Amino acid sequence: MAKTEKTTRRARPAEPLSPVLRKRLAARLLDWYSRNQRDLPWRRTQDPYAIWVSEVMLQQTQVDQVVPYYQRFMNAFPTMAALADAPRDAVLKVWEGMGYYSRARNLHETARRIVEKHDGQFPTTYESVRDLPGLGAYTAGSVLSIAFNQPFPAVDGNVQRVLSRVFRIESDPRKTPALHQITTSAQALIPKGKARDFNQALMEIGALVCRPQPKCEVCCWSNDCRAYQEMPDPAILPLRAVKKPRPHYTIAVGVIWKGDHVLIARRASSGFLGDLWEFPGGKLEANESLEACCAREVREELGLSVDVIAPFMSLKHAYSHFSITLHAFYCRYRRGRPQPKSASECRWVSIGKLSDYAFPKANKVLIEVLQKQGRRPATDMRRNCSRGSGVRDQRSGSVGLGV
Numbered sequence: 001m002a003k004t005e006k007t008t009r010r011a012r013p014a015e016p017l018s019p020v021l022r023k024r025l026a027a028r029l030l031d032w033y034s035r036n037q038r039d040l041p042w043r044r045t046q047d048p049y050a051i052w053v054s055e056v057m058l059q060q061t062q063v064d065q066v067v068p069y070y071q072r073f074m075n076a077f078p079t080m081a082a083l084a085d086a087p088r089d090a091v092l093k094v095w096e097g098m099g100y101y102s103r104a105r106n107l108h109e110t111a112r113r114i115v116e117k118h119d120g121q122f123p124t125t126y127e128s129v130r131d132l133p134g135l136g137a138y139t140a141g142s143v144l145s146i147a148f149n150q151p152f153p154a155v156d157g158n159v160q161r162v163l164s165r166v167f168r169i170e171s172d173p174r175k176t177p178a179l180h181q182i183t184t185s186a187q188a189l190i191p192k193g194k195a196r197d198f199n200q201a202l203m204e205i206g207a208l209v210c211r212p213q214p215k216c217e218v219c220c221w222s223n224d225c226r227a228y229q230e231m232p233d234p235a236i237l238p239l240r241a242v243k244k245p246r247p248h249y250t251i252a253v254g255v256i257w258k259g260d261h262v263l264i265a266r267r268a269s270s271g272f273l274g275d276l277w278e279f280p281g282g283k284l285e286a287n288e289s290l291e292a293c294c295a296r297e298v299r300e301e302l303g304l305s306v307d308v309i310a311p312f313m314s315l316k317h318a319y320s321h322f323s324i325t326l327h328a329f330y331c332r333y334r335r336g337r338p339q340p341k342s343a344s345e346c347r348w349v350s351i352g353k354l355s356d357y358a359f360p361k362a363n364k365v366l367i368e369v370l371q372k373q374g375r376r377p378a379t380d381m382r383r384n385c386s387r388g389s390g391v392r393d394q395r396s397g398s399v400g401l402g403v
């Protein structure tokens with residue numbers, strides 16, 4: 001990724017593509033695609049619902065990871081009506097582990113809207129698609145072109161990278177002038193009657209050839225690509241504004257036992273990881289011990305007093321915009337009735353039943369360990385943190401950094 005002062009340079013005005021160049025680029029790309037496209041489950045259908053689901057999943061997740069989730073999702077909700085009818089929790093559970101949960105909530109809400117307003121049929125005009133909640137220009141263009149062969153561009157990150165290089169666009173493609181230039185070019189390149197294949201081919205060459213480190217020597221566009229022909233290293237493009245460092249937070253959470261049950265809380269619907277369940281806890285404050293943080297967060301979140309008994313385990317996790325070190329503690333319920341304050345709901349659940357709920361990835365790791373233990377940790381529950389040592393990582397080889 002290039003991080004230079006060039007990111008402030010303005011995009012050059014779009015130059016009209018000559019018909020000859022346009023035709024040659026399209027023909028070469030379509031020919032390459034016919035020989036190199038991957039066999040992906042969503043390419044075996046023209047059902048707009050299935051294509052929409054796949055496009056939403058692919059927005060922030062790699063193809064290899066998406067395939068099993070897509071198959072699971074389509075098995076659970078094979079039609080627009082099935083998705084619209086499903087409870088929110090069931091949708092989140094099937095999505096669990098893929099991250100960016102707002103995508104699942106938006107899909108669900110939009111499916112309900114399509115059933116209500118469009119009789120369960122995905123709309124076929126650009127305006128009516130854009131009118132749906134959560135459907136931006138990319139998703140509208142990709143579904144309309146792939147499902148209905150309509151000539152709308154579908155400009156995702158891969159396409160931005162490819163066209164920035166082919167047309168040597170030396171400014172950040174996420175900013176308006178460059179994005180406009182790229183979108184105009186993507187639109188102009190679509191050959192008549194071939195939007196479906198062309199848009200998929202453009203995405204595919206970005207995924208397989210014009211990758212962050214491009215394989216120009218095998219690229220069907222190398223003769224026409226300005227970055228390849230004119231620049232010492234095409235990988236310099238696309239230019240990106242320098243990213244701010246990602247903040248890191250320390251989190252303490254409580255695994256609060258009452259008999260054979262533990263307490264879980266549901267996050268508010270709006271906001272990050274909305275509607276997912278978690279072990280109650282939160283961010284460490286300045287000059288606070290982890291144990292005090294755990295007790296305070298449980299009190300603030302659920303109005304409950306607990307004894308923080310012993311460290312359970314620690315792990316690291318990275319989200320897109322920040323990372324965390326999560327310290328989990330065994331806690332004993334002392335008094336008070338759990339009342340969701342910042343949480344939207346809370347429940348006492350047996351360890352075996354935790355799998356019925358949708359949790360964020362870091363909490364899933366805690367659950368796996370709890371379920372392997374299979375019972376309440378009687379010895380640990382007798383030891384009090386205030387007399388014990390600091391937090392230890394209890395997973396073998398354990399501090400993992402996942403996304």
Ligand code: SF4
Binds near residue numbers: 165225
């Ligand atoms: S020649 Fe290289 S930089 Fe240009 S489009 Fe092909 S892979 Fe990308």
